[in-house]
Amino acid sequence: MQTEPEGIGTYHRLRGQCRRHGGDRPCTCAMGNLYRFIEPVALYLLLAKGSAHGYELAAVLQDHQLTDAEVDRGGLYRTLRSLEQMGHVGSQWDVSGGGPARRVYSLTPSGVAHLREWTEVLARMSEQLSAFVRDASGELGEAGLRNG
Amino acid sequence: MQTEPEGIGTYHRLRGQCRRHGGDRPCTCAMGNLYRFIEPVALYLLLAKGSAHGYELAAVLQDHQLTDAEVDRGGLYRTLRSLEQMGHVGSQWDVSGGGPARRVYSLTPSGVAHLREWTEVLARMSEQLSAFVRDASGELGEAGLRNG
DNA sequence: GGCTGATAAGTGTAACCTACATCTATTATG
DNA sequence: CATAATAGATGTAGGTTACACTTATCAGCC
Numbered sequence: 055m056q057t058e059p060e061g062i063g064t065y066h067r068l069r070g071q072c073r074r075h076g077g078d079r080p081c082t083c084a085m086g087n088l089y090r091f092i093e094p095v096a097l098y099l100l101l102a103k104g105s106a107h108g109y110e111l112a113a114v115l116q117d118h119q120l121t122d123a124e125v126d127r128g129g130l131y132r133t134l135r136s137l138e139q140m141g142h143v144g145s146q147w148d149v150s151g152g153g154p155a156r157r158v159y160s161l162t163p164s165g166v167a168h169l170r171e172w173t174e175v176l177a178r179m180s181e182q183l184s185a186f187v188r189d190a191s192g193e194l195g196e197a198g199l200r201n202g
Numbered sequence: 203m204q205t206e207p208e209g210i211g212t213y214h215r216l217r218g219q220c221r222r223h224g225g226d227r228p229c230t231c232a233m234g235n236l237y238r239f240i241e242p243v244a245l246y247l248l249l250a251k252g253s254a255h256g257y258e259l260a261a262v263l264q265d266h267q268l269t270d271a272e273v274d275r276g277g278l279y280r281t282l283r284s285l286e287q288m289g290h291v292g293s294q295w296d297v298s299g300g301g302p303a304r305r306v307y308s309l310t311p312s313g314v315a316h317l318r319e320w321t322e323v324l325a326r327m328s329e330q331l332s333a334f335v336r337d338a339s340g341e342l343g344e345a346g347l348r349n350g
Numbered sequence: 351g352g353c354t355g356a357t358a359a360g361t362g363t364a365a366c367c368t369a370c371a372t373c374t375a376t377t378a379t380g
Numbered sequence: 381c382a383t384a385a386t387a388g389a390t391g392t393a394g395g396t397t398a399c400a401c402t403t404a405t406c407a408g409c410c
Contacts, residue, residue: 094334094338095334098334098337098338098341101338101341101342102337102341107358107359108358108359108360109357109358109359110358118334118337126397126398126399127358127359127360128359128360128361128362128397128398128399128400128401129396129397129398131358131359131360131361132360132361135360152357152405152406152407153356153357153358153405153406153407154357154358154359154404154405154406155358155359155404155405156357156358156359157358157359166342169338169342170342172338173335173338173339173342176331176334176335177331177332177335177339179331180328180331180332180335183324183325183327183328183331184325184328184332186242186243186246186266186324187321187324187325187328189246189250189266190242190246190249190317190320190321191321191325193246193249193250194249194314194317194318194321255387255388256387256388256389257386257387257388258387274368274369274370275387275388275389276368276369276370276371276389276390276391277367277368277369279387279388279389279390280389280390283389300376300377300378300386301376301377301378301385301386301387302374302375302376302377302386302387302388303375303376303387303388304386304387304388305387305388
């Protein structure tokens, strides 16, 4: 039995407003969650640097982020352990320097292959995104886009 | 107390392999969930077509998808109701044609603004993605990428 | 020794999202 | 009446996110 169009129901709650990024511009939060893509960037950084520990990766991760979201350190550590479970990275403790021990990760061959797969997926996605942005901008009107 | 590097724990389970897309190429499933982005495409289609009902949108949504994932019809209907709750679309029943009644959606001014915001977010994201793909491809080696 | 701060790794969890299966109803066709 | 196409919607296990919080080591300082 089809319900009244007025009775909307509660099966899908409203997404919260972004309480973090101030609202100076549309951010991923307001759009729904796009906070992710830590994995490919972590893999890339490990390939580029040879090896690194989590805390070190967190510092540079932001510069290579695929969205405008901030990096969640907890998420990064969990991503690294997950990559280890999948066999894409290996780790060993480094206690040589001062300060607490560091778990130093490096890519395995399977990790390199995984990054290659990620790259293919993201390349396609980038193309699909830019095609969408082109179409949508056309429909919205270029002038309107430029004037905010 | 820092645990042994061997003891990985179970707080982050392995993601399942993709059981849907056959494995002929790396798909979003294998990478983790990128099934989403229904919302901006639905908004765009409503702008382009003027108005449409869900079943109709589902048919063309695939062509404009932002990832290579298949569209989930349940997700589409929930997205439309959610957009209605947020005031970005309005709906009314159409019982004029044959077959079951159709809930016909159209954009509100706020929906147009929301699509504009989405477009800005996705434009940035597309740029960040393509920069990442460029960097990662460089690090992986172009030859390796071409040869699979 | 005790205190503070930087470094480093990790855990807990409510809320949320996804993917898939399933259900209801209407109309047309045989 | 059975079947299929159309159309909308719901149920849910399991996975993810964002944020808060905890544990631990070491250096510098008093």
